[in-house]
Amino acid sequence: MPRVTYTELLHALVEALLRLGFEPARAELGARLFADTSRDGVHSHGVNRFPRFVRMIQSGRIDIAATPVRVGARGCLEWWDGRRGPGNLNAHASMERAIAMAREGGIGCVALANTNHWMRGGSYGWQAAEAGMMGVCWTNTLANLPPWGASEPLLGNNPLVVAVPRAGGHVVLDMAMSQFSYGALQAYRERGEPLPVPGGFDEQGRLTRDAAAIEKTQRTLPIGYWKGSGLALVLDLAAGLLSGGQFTRMIERDPEKETGLSQVFVAIDASSTGTAAATGVDQVIEEIAARTAAKGEHVRYPGQQVLKTREQSMRNGIPVSDATWEQIRGVGGGERQ
Amino acid sequence: MPRVTYTELLHALVEALLRLGFEPARAELGARLFADTSRDGVHSHGVNRFPRFVRMIQSGRIDIAATPVRVGARGCLEWWDGRRGPGNLNAHASMERAIAMAREGGIGCVALANTNHWMRGGSYGWQAAEAGMMGVCWTNTLANLPPWGASEPLLGNNPLVVAVPRAGGHVVLDMAMSQFSYGALQAYRERGEPLPVPGGFDEQGRLTRDAAAIEKTQRTLPIGYWKGSGLALVLDLAAGLLSGGQFTRMIERDPEKETGLSQVFVAIDASSTGTAAATGVDQVIEEIAARTAAKGEHVRYPGQQVLKTREQSMRNGIPVSDATWEQIRGVGGGERQ
Numbered sequence: 001m002p003r004v005t006y007t008e009l010l011h012a013l014v015e016a017l018l019r020l021g022f023e024p025a026r027a028e029l030g031a032r033l034f035a036d037t038s039r040d041g042v043h044s045h046g047v048n049r050f051p052r053f054v055r056m057i058q059s060g061r062i063d064i065a066a067t068p069v070r071v072g073a074r075g076c077l078e079w080w081d082g083r084r085g086p087g088n089l090n091a092h093a094s095m096e097r098a099i100a101m102a103r104e105g106g107i108g109c110v111a112l113a114n115t116n117h118w119m120r121g122g123s124y125g126w127q128a129a130e131a132g133m134m135g136v137c138w139t140n141t142l143a144n145l146p147p148w149g150a151s152e153p154l155l156g157n158n159p160l161v162v163a164v165p166r167a168g169g170h171v172v173l174d175m176a177m178s179q180f181s182y183g184a185l186q187a188y189r190e191r192g193e194p195l196p197v198p199g200g201f202d203e204q205g206r207l208t209r210d211a212a213a214i215e216k217t218q219r220t221l222p223i224g225y226w227k228g229s230g231l232a233l234v235l236d237l238a239a240g241l242l243s244g245g246q247f248t249r250m251i252e253r254d255p256e257k258e259t260g261l262s263q264v265f266v267a268i269d270a271s272s273t274g275t276a277a278a279t280g281v282d283q284v285i286e287e288i289a290a291r292t293a294a295k296g297e298h299v300r301y302p303g304q305q306v307l308k309t310r311e312q313s314m315r316n317g318i319p320v321s322d323a324t325w326e327q328i329r330g331v332g333g334g335e336r337q
Numbered sequence: 338m339p340r341v342t343y344t345e346l347l348h349a350l351v352e353a354l355l356r357l358g359f360e361p362a363r364a365e366l367g368a369r370l371f372a373d374t375s376r377d378g379v380h381s382h383g384v385n386r387f388p389r390f391v392r393m394i395q396s397g398r399i400d401i402a403a404t405p406v407r408v409g410a411r412g413c414l415e416w417w418d419g420r421r422g423p424g425n426l427n428a429h430a431s432m433e434r435a436i437a438m439a440r441e442g443g444i445g446c447v448a449l450a451n452t453n454h455w456m457r458g459g460s461y462g463w464q465a466a467e468a469g470m471m472g473v474c475w476t477n478t479l480a481n482l483p484p485w486g487a488s489e490p491l492l493g494n495n496p497l498v499v500a501v502p503r504a505g506g507h508v509v510l511d512m513a514m515s516q517f518s519y520g521a522l523q524a525y526r527e528r529g530e531p532l533p534v535p536g537g538f539d540e541q542g543r544l545t546r547d548a549a550a551i552e553k554t555q556r557t558l559p560i561g562y563w564k565g566s567g568l569a570l571v572l573d574l575a576a577g578l579l580s581g582g583q584f585t586r587m588i589e590r591d592p593e594k595e596t597g598l599s600q601v602f603v604a605i606d607a608s609s610t611g612t613a614a615a616t617g618v619d620q621v622i623e624e625i626a627a628r629t630a631a632k633g634e635h636v637r638y639p640g641q642q643v644l645k646t647r648e649q650s651m652r653n654g655i656p657v658s659d660a661t662w663e664q665i666r667g668v669g670g671g672e673r674q
Contacts, residue, residue, distance in 0.1 A: 223561025
């Protein structure tokens with residue numbers, strides 16, 4: 001696949017967003033969030049997702065001019081209306097606000113209703129960790145996951161992000177409640193590879209490692225079976241309850257029409273307990289690395305691979321298909337220059 | 338198994354704790370937490386766990402007189418020292434404090450260092466929900482779970498509790514990061530039943546449903562493989578970092594000596610967004626129940642079975658083995674009457 005430099009990609013995205021009518025500062029931030037995601041190797045939610053983002057702007061489901069407004073506040077808890085603005089800008093603003101609240105009050109929580117897909121959830125975990133905060137955030141989604149014991153998707157896969165700041169590389173977990181995303185299933189099918197572990201059910205209702213069979217039944221598997229099913233449910237309940245927004249059951253099931261999501265952003269000041277505690281975090285990571293490496297085992301902490309991929313992308317460029325590159329450059333009638 | 342009434346059990350536990358030297362109010366609360374857990378059907382962490390609790394008092398690892406003290410505070414975030422007091426009393430006090438903070442500031446977070454096993458984590462989720470709060474809490478534990486890709490237990494199974502209040506029955510998720518607890522593995526082995534899904538690795542390093550084989554290797558499986566492994570890690574990092582206390586790697590691996598745990602308790606006022614949001618929570622639960630029942634499928638929300646078991650226990654009594662009953666009545670030299 002052809003590679004473009006980070007700067008080229010960022011520039012092309014800024015230009016595309018400007019042509020769509022974004023204000024300059026919002027174009028810069030939105031472009032950076034997309035470019036950083038591809039740079040970090042999360043292609044499904046980086047520029048590969050950009051064409052759908054554009055289509056949803058063109059169909060009116062994303063309002064590029066809308067910024068979140070605070071609906072209510074109570075101490076360290078606030079609830080906001082995202083007004084169906086761009087999901088990544090709304091999410092970034094919400095975590096930024098949670099961080100500011102945590103600087104004041106130790107912890108800050110922003111519940112955001114009426115927003116759009118946040119693209120890569122991990123972005124807001126990195127954002128918190130880079131501000132020296134522990135970050136926790138989650139979103140609900142359209143229904144795409146059958147509860148354990150059911151055959152019909154009635155839950156979202158409701159990604160959860162937990163970030164812990166660390167001098168030697170932040171620990172950022174970004175996980176959906178399904179064992180594999182539809183994007184991952186597609187990739188295994190196209191490579192003709194079986195899934196490494198069962199990822200859902202086939203037409204006979206048996207657990208299977210055949211990605212195509214799962215795509216057919218739409219019966220993806222929650223992580224930990226009944227456990228991930230329960231966690232997906234409570235994340236949706238909490239997001240809707242705290243934000244006053246929609247629950248998964250109220251969200252349109254067509255990915256091109258998926259809007260009005262509910263999200264929660266929490267930042268916690270991680271510096272309160274001092275440097276010994278921060279050193280303790282390092283020691284946990286280092287000990288696991290050392291003890292498993294000594295046995296020839298490969299264990300990665302969440303976020304570790306991201307840093308490697310990031311470095312490679314900055315050195316060698318970011319893989320972007322010709323089709324995607326043309327789409328970005330053609331947005332809004334094509335380049336101005 | 339013989340059954341005792343809830344009142345008989347509570348009385349016997351209060352008397353036992355008084356004989357051990359607990360102050361009356363602390364004996365009442367401690368007894369209630371144990372009795373409620375057995376009443377709710379979580380036998381592994383109810384009275385079946387009481388004998389070990391007593392042994393750890395007698396060995397000096399639990400200090401029955403110690404109450405948590407606040408070490409620092411910053412707005413809606415506080416960190417406390419549990420001083421190795423009884424884990425259930427410390428946890429209850431911490432969630433109570435988080436609830437009080439949430440009443441003032443919308444959200445409250447208490448990070449607790451230097452505490453003991455909290456017994457049933459769900460207790461503190463129910464506590465928050467009964468106060469009209471969303472509750473989130475987690476604990477680290479001794480190392481009992483190999484990270485994904487490793488053969489040695491270097492992570493705790495670090496139970497996570499998420500509770501959402503609901504008029505028709507609170508939704509309370511209480512889940513460890515291992516697919517099955519050692520208590521569950523033992524129960525399957527004793528019944529001679531295979532696990533319903535793979536729960537760990539056998540001596541050949543293959544995933545297995547044979548409980549005995551997993552008990553032998555101690556290679557239990559994290560929920561969702563790499564995902565639960567990552568979540569267990571970040572929960573430990575967060576608990577140690579926010580509380581300033583121990584991480585899993587610093588905790589003695591013998592369950593009879595497991596002390597100095599770190600825990601986090603968060604309460605969030607769930608009433609801010611009003612009755613429509615609360616009704617929305619009901620509708621999610623009701624819709625999933627209705628749509629799956631219509632297909633003859635059995636889906637339970639987290640906490641649903643607890644309420645059924647609770648009702649049965651109050652009607653028919655709580656199963657307590659003769660041996661456990663004798664141990665409770667024999668604590669501290671036997672009954673006073």
